Amino acid sequence: MSDINIIALGGVRESGKNLYIVEVNESIFVLDAGLKYPENEQLGVDVVIPNLDYLLENKDRVQGIFLTHGHADAIGTLPYLVSQLNSPVFGSPLTIELAKLMVKKNDDAKKFSNFHVVDAETEIEFDDAIVSFFKTTHSIAESMGIVVKTDEGSIVYTGDFKFDQAAKPYYKTDFARLTEIGNDGVLALLSDSANALSNTQIASEAEVASEIADVVEGWDGRIIVAAVASNLERIQQVFNAAVKNNRRVVLTGFDAENIVRTAIRLKKLDLADERLLVKAKDIEKYADDELIILETGRMGEPLNGLRKMAIGRHRTIAIKDGDLVYIATTPTTSKEAVVARVENLIYKAGGVVKVITQNLHVSGHANARDLQLMLNLLRPRYLFPIQGEYRHLSAHARLAFEVGMLPEAVYIVKRGDIMHYDAKEGFLHQGAVPAGDVMIDGNAIGDVGNIVLRDRKVLSEDGIFIVVITVSRKQKKIIASARVNTRGFVYVKKSRDILRESADIVNQTVENYLAQDDFDWGELKGEVRDAVSKFLFDQTKRRPAILPVVMEVR
Numbered sequence: 001m002s003d004i005n006i007i008a009l010g011g012v013r014e015s016g017k018n019l020y021i022v023e024v025n026e027s028i029f030v031l032d033a034g035l036k037y038p039e040n041e042q043l044g045v046d047v048v049i050p051n052l053d054y055l056l057e058n059k060d061r062v063q064g065i066f067l068t069h070g071h072a073d074a075i076g077t078l079p080y081l082v083s084q085l086n087s088p089v090f091g092s093p094l095t096i097e098l099a100k101l102m103v104k105k106n107d108d109a110k111k112f113s114n115f116h117v118v119d120a121e122t123e124i125e126f127d128d129a130i131v132s133f134f135k136t137t138h139s140i141a142e143s144m145g146i147v148v149k150t151d152e153g154s155i156v157y158t159g160d161f162k163f164d165q166a167a168k169p170y171y172k173t174d175f176a177r178l179t180e181i182g183n184d185g186v187l188a189l190l191s192d193s194a195n196a197l198s199n200t201q202i203a204s205e206a207e208v209a210s211e212i213a214d215v216v217e218g219w220d221g222r223i224i225v226a227a228v229a230s231n232l233e234r235i236q237q238v239f240n241a242a243v244k245n246n247r248r249v250v251l252t253g254f255d256a257e258n259i260v261r262t263a264i265r266l267k268k269l270d271l272a273d274e275r276l277l278v279k280a281k282d283i284e285k286y287a288d289d290e291l292i293i294l295e296t297g298r299m300g301e302p303l304n305g306l307r308k309m310a311i312g313r314h315r316t317i318a319i320k321d322g323d324l325v326y327i328a329t330t331p332t333t334s335k336e337a338v339v340a341r342v343e344n345l346i347y348k349a350g351g352v353v354k355v356i357t358q359n360l361h362v363s364g365h366a367n368a369r370d371l372q373l374m375l376n377l378l379r380p381r382y383l384f385p386i387q388g389e390y391r392h393l394s395a396h397a398r399l400a401f402e403v404g405m406l407p408e409a410v411y412i413v414k415r416g417d418i419m420h421y422d423a424k425e426g427f428l429h430q431g432a433v434p435a436g437d438v439m440i441d442g443n444a445i446g447d448v449g450n451i452v453l454r455d456r457k458v459l460s461e462d463g464i465f466i467v468v469i470t471v472s473r474k475q476k477k478i479i480a481s482a483r484v485n486t487r488g489f490v491y492v493k494k495s496r497d498i499l500r501e502s503a504d505i506v507n508q509t510v511e512n513y514l515a516q517d518d519f520d521w522g523e524l525k526g527e528v529r530d531a532v533s534k535f536l537f538d539q540t541k542r543r544p545a546i547l548p549v550v551m552e553v554r
Contacts, residue, residue, distance in 0.1 A: 001151065001152065001423065002024050002025055002128065002129075002150045002151045002152050003023075003024070003025050003420075003421075004022070004023065004024055004150060004152060004155070004187075004420070004421040005021070005022075005023040005418055005419065005420050005421070005430075006020070006021070006022055006023075006155065006188060006190070006384065006419045006421075006427065007020070007021040007023070007054070007416065007417065007418055007419070007433060007435075008020050008021075008384075008386060008413055008414075008415055008416075008417065008435075009021060009050040009051065009052070009054070009055075009415060009416065009433075009435050010034065010036075010049075010050035010077075010415060010435070011032075011034070011073075011386050011387050012385075012386050012387075012388075012393065012412075012413055012414065012415055013388075013389060013390045013393065013414065013415065014036065014388075014389060014415075015036065015073075015194065015387070015388060015389060016034060016035065016036030016037070016072075016073040017034050017035055017036040017048060017049065017050055017073065017077075017437075018031075018032040018033075018034040018073055018074055018159075018386070018387055019031075019032055019033050019034060019050045019077060020032065020157060020190060020386065021054075021055070022129075022148045022155050022157075023061075024128040024129045024148065024150050025127075025128040026061055026128065027061060027063045027126055027127060027128040027129060028055070028058060028061045028062045028063060029062075029063055029064060029066065029126075029129065029131065029148050030055065030062060030064070030065040030066065030081075030087070031066055031068070031146055031148075031157045031190070032066070032067060032068055032073075032074045032075075032157075032159065033065055033067070033074070033075060033076070033077040033078045033081050034071075034072065034073040034074045034075065034076050034077055035047045035048060035049045035072055035073065035076030035077050035440075036048050036073060038439070046440050047072075047076060047439075047440045048437045048438065048439050048440070049076070049077040049080055049437075049438050049440060050077060050415075050435060050437075050438065051416075051434045051435050051436050051437070051438055052077070052080065052081055052084075052438070053433075053434045054433040054434060054435075055081065055085065056084055056085060059084070059085045059087070062085060062087040063087070063126050064087055064088045064089070064090055064124075064126075064131070065078070065081065065082075065087055065088070065089045065090070066090045066091070066131060066146050067089065067090065067091035067095050067096075067099060068091075068095075068136075068143060068144055068145065068146060068157070068158075068159025068160065069092075069095055069138055069140050069142070069143040069144070069159055069160060070091075070094055070095045070097075070098035070099065070140050070142075070230055071138075071139075071140060071160070071228075071230050072102075072230070073160070074095075074159065074160070075095070075098060075099045075102050076102065078099055078102055078103055078109075079102055079103045079105070079106035079108070079109040080106070080108075080109070080438075080440075082103060082109050082112040082114075083106065083108035083109035083112070086112070086114055087114070088114045088115075088116050089114060089115050089116065090116045090117075090118050090124070090131075091115075091116075091117070091118065091144075092117070092118065092119060092133075092142035092143075092144055093117050093119075093142065093266055094140070094141050094142045094262075094263065094266055094268050095142060095143075095144075096115050096116075096117050097262045097266060098230065098259065098262065099115065100115060101258050101259070101262065118133055119133065119144075120133050120134055120135045120144060120174060120177065128150070129148050129149055129150050130148075130149040131146065131147065131148055131149070132146075132147045132149065133145065133146055133147065134147065134174055134177040134178060134181065135172060135173060135174040135177065136158065136159060136160075136161040136173055137161060137162050137163060137164045137167045137171050137172060137173045138159070138160050138161055138162065138171070138364050139228075139231045139232070139233050139234065139364035140230055140231060140232050140233070141170035141171060141232055141233075141263070141268045142170055142268070143159060143160065143161065143171075144159065145157060145158045145159050145161065146159070147181055149184075150187065152187050152421065152423070153185040153186060153187030153188075153381065154181060154184060154185060154186050154187060155186075155187055155188045155189075155190070156181060156186050156188070156189050156190065156378060156380065157190040158189070158190065158191045158192050158374065159192065160192050160194070160364055160365060160387065161173070161192055161365070161366055161374075162195075162202055162363065162364060162365055162366045162367075162370055163366060163370045163373060164202070164204050164205055165204070166204040166205065166206040167204075167205060168205070170268060171205070171233065175377070178374070178377040178378060179377055181378060182377050182378040182379045186378045186379060186380040186381065187380070187381055187382065187421070188380060188381070188382045188383070188384060188421075188427070189374075189375070189378055189380035189382070189383050189384065190384045190386050191371065191374060191375075191383065191384070191385060191386065191396065192365055192366060192371075192386065192387045192388075193371070193385040193386060193387055193388035193392040193393050193395070193396040194363075194365040194387050194388045194392060195363050195365035195366055195367050195368075195392075196367075196368055196371055196385070196388065196392045196393075196395040196396040196399060197368070197391065197392060197395045198361070198363070198367045198368060199367060199368050199369065200361045200367060201361065201367070202361055202362070202363050202366075202367055202370075203360040203361055203362055205233055205237070207360060208233075208234070208237060208356070208360060208362060209237040209240065209241075211356065211359060211360055212234075212237045212238060212241050212326075212328065212356075213237075213240070213241045213244060213245075215241075215324075215326055215354060216238075216241040216242065216244075216245050216247065216292065217241075217244070217245055219324045220289050220322075221288045221289060221322035221323060221324060222288040222289070222291050222293065222320075222322065222323050222324070223247075223291070223292045223293070223323075223324045223326060224292075224293045224295055224306070224309070224317070224319065224323055224324070224325045224326065224351075225238050225292055225293070225294050225295065225326045225328050226295050226296075226302035226303065226305070226306055226325065226326070226327045226328060226329060227294065227295075227296060227302060227328045227329050228296060228302065228329050229255040229256040229259045229260075229296035230255075230259055231329065231364075232259075232263050232268060232269060234328055234329070235256075235260065235263075235269065235294065236269055236270065237328075238292060238294060238328070239269065239270070239271060239272070239276060240272070241292075242276060242292045243272045243273055243276060246290065247289075247290055247291060247292050248275070248276060248277070248278045248286055248290055248291055248292070249276055249277055249278070249291075249292050249293075249294055250277075250278055250279070250280050250283060250291060250292070250293045250294065251277065251280075251294050251296075252280060252293060252294065252295050252296070252305065252314075252316060252317060255296055256294060256296035260277075280316040280317070281316075283316070283317075288322065288323075293317055295309070295317070302327075302329065303338055303339065303342050306319075306325060306327075306342050306345075306346065307341075307342050307345060309346075309349075310342065310345035310346045310348070310349045310351070311345060311349070312349075318349075319346055319349040319350065319351040320349065320350055320351070321350035321351075322350070322351075323349075323350065323351040323352070324351065324352050324353075324354060325346050325351050325352065325353050325354070326354050326355075326356070327339070327353065327354070327355045327356060328356045329356070330356070330357055330362050330363060339355075365387075368395070368399055371396060371399050372399050372400075372402065372403050375399075375400060375403050375405070376403060381409060381426075382409050382410070382411065382426060382427055383396075383397070383400050383405060383409065383410045383411070384410075384411050384413060384419075385397055385400075385410070385412060390412070393412045394412065397410045397412060408426065409426065411427055413429075414432070414435075415435035415436075416432040416433050416434060416435025417429055417432050418430045418431050418432060418433060462488070462489060462542045462543055462544040462545070463486060463487055463488025463489035463542075463544045463545070464486065464487050464488060464489065464544055464545045464546075464547060465484065465485075465486045465489055465502075465532065465536065465544040465545070465546045465547070466484065466485045466486065466546075466547045466549065467482055467483075467484050467502070467503075467506050467528060467532060467546065467547070467548045467549065468482065468483050468484075468485075468549045468551070469481065469482040469483070469506060469507070469510055469528075469548075469549070469550055469551070470550075470551045470552070470553055471510060471514065471550060471551070471552060471553070472552065472553050473514075473519055473552055474554075476514045476515065477511075477514065478507060478510055478511065478514075479553045481503065481507055482502075482503040482504075482506035482507050482510070483503065484499050484502050484503050484506070486499070486544070488544075489536075489540075489542065489544040498536070498539055498540070501535065502532055502535060502536065505531050505532060505535050506528055506531070506532060506548075509527055509528050509531045510524065510528065510550075513527055521550065524550055525548040525550055528546075528548040528550070529546045529548055532546050532548075533546055
C-alpha cells in the first residue's frame with residue numbers, strides 16, 4: 001500500500017499561486033509552480049509566491065516539477081524554485097519555452113537547463129508512481145492536466161480548464177482520454193474552481209473571434225486592445241481581425257514581444273501576413289485606421305499600461321480623440337475598481353472604452369456545469385476543490401454533492417494542510433507545513449512582511465514626520481535644537497505653527513530625559529516619538545510615521 005499525502009502550498013482560498021504537492025512514499029511530485037499578483041493592500045509588492053521551505057528542505061525527494069500551462073499562475077514561481085532545486089521540469093513544448101523565458105529573467109535561475117518536453121502520449125515511470133498527461137482547453141495552447149498513478153488509484157490535477165466544443169487544435173480537450181482515466185480509477189481529483197459560482201454558458205472562442213472581428217471592422221480610428229500577453233487565443237483573434245481589416249499590429253509590452261515571437265516560432269500563432277507586426281517607433285508611418293495597438297502591460301497586466309496611456313506617461317503611446325480602447329480580458333473582481341478608474345481616465349483623454357464582457361461571458365475557467373461534467377467523466381472517490389477563493393471552493397463542493405458525492409468525500413483545505421490517505425477513513429488532516437505568502441519586491445525575496453506593509457500603509461495614508469536633534473550625553477545638554485521635516489503629512493507653508501510647537505515639544509522632552517541619571521538611546525527616541533505622536537494627533541487627528549533622529553557630539 002502506498003503512503004500518500006496531498007499538500008497545497010498555494011492556490012486554495014485564493015486566486016492564483018497554484019502549487020500542489022503529491023507525496024507517494026518517499027517521492028514528491030510538484031504540480032505547477034505559480035505566482036499571484038498583489039492585492040491592493042500589498043503596497044509596492046511586485047508579485048507573491050508560495051513559501052517554498054518544505055520543498056527546499058526535502059529537495060532530494062522531489063522527482064519533478066510538472067507544469068499544466070504557460071500562464072504566470074502556473075509557472076511564475078519556477079525561477080525562485082529552480083534556483084535552489086535542480087529537479088527536472090516537465091511540460092508541453094510551448095509551456096516549456098515560456099517557462100524558459102520566465103527563468104532567464106531571474107539572475108539566480110538563468111543557468112537552469114533541466115527542462116523536458118512531454119505531450120499527452122507521454123508516460124513517465126518513477127519508483128513510486130507513473131505520471132501521465134491529458135489535453136485540456138484553456139486560453140493558451142497545449143494546456144494539459146496531470147495524472148499521478150499510484151497503487152491506490154490515480155491522483156488527477158486538472159490545471160486551469162474549460163470545455164469548448166468549438167476549440168481549435170492545440171486547444172481541444174481529449175474527452176476519450178478523460179473517460180479512460182475515469183475507468184482506470186481516480187482516487188482524488190484536484191479540480192479548478194475559479195468559475196464555480198457561474199451557471200452562465202461561457203462563450204466559445206469562435207464567438208469571441210466573431211465579436212472581436214466585428215469591433216475592429218466597426219471602428220474607423222485607432223484601436224488599442226488590452227489583453228494578457230500569454231492569452232494566445234485572444235492574441236490570435238486580434239491578429240486575424242487585423243488581417244481581415246488591413247490593419248497592422250503594434251506590440252507595446254516587452255513580455256508580449258517575447259511570448260508572441262516564441263509562439264510564432266513554435267507555430268502556435270499564425271501571422272497570415274509577415275508584414276502584420278510593426279514596431280512602436282514606426283507608428284507615425286501609418287494612418288490611425290491602419291493600426292491596432294496591442295497593450296499587454298508589464299508581467300501581463302494591461303490595465304496599468306492603459307492608465308499610463310491615458311495620463312500621457314506611457315513610453316510610446318498616448319490616448320487621443322478618436323481612439324477605441326477595447327479591453328479584451330476579464331478582470332478579476334478585485335480589479336473592478338481599478339477598471340472603473342482607468343475607464344474614467346480614458347474618456348477624459350478623449351478615448352472610448354468597450355469591454356469584451358459587455359456582450360459575452362468570457363472565461364478561461366469551467367463554469368458550474370462543466371465542473372460537474374468533469375466529475376462525471378472522472379468519477380473520483382475524493383474531491384479537492386482548488387484554484388479559487390473560499391466561496392469558489394465551497395460552490396464547487398455543492399456541485400459535487402449534486403452529482404452524488406458525499407460531503408465526507410470533499411475536502412476544502414487550507415494552504416499547508418497535510419492530507420494523508422487512509423484506506424478506511426479517506427484523507428485525514430495530519431498537521432501542516434509552512435505555507436504563507438512570500439512577497440517579492442524588486443530583487444528582494446521575503447524581506448517584505450506584515451510590519452513593512454503596515455508601515456507602507458501608514459506612510460501612504462498619513463505621511464512621515466522626521467525629527468532631528470543633536471545632544472551631548474556627557475554635558476547632558478542639547479547642542480543643536482530640534483528641526484522637523486515632513487512629507488505627505490501637512491502642507492508646510494500653512495502648518496508652520498504645528499511644526500514649531502512640535503520642535504519645542506521635542507526640545508523639552510529631550511531636556512527632561514537628559515536630566516535623569518540613566519541614559520538609553522532607544523528609550524530617548526521612544527519618549528520623543530510618544531510625545532510628538534500625542535501632540536500631532538491632538539492637533540490633526542492623524543498618525544504619521546514618526547522618525548526621531550538623535551545625534552551625539554563627542
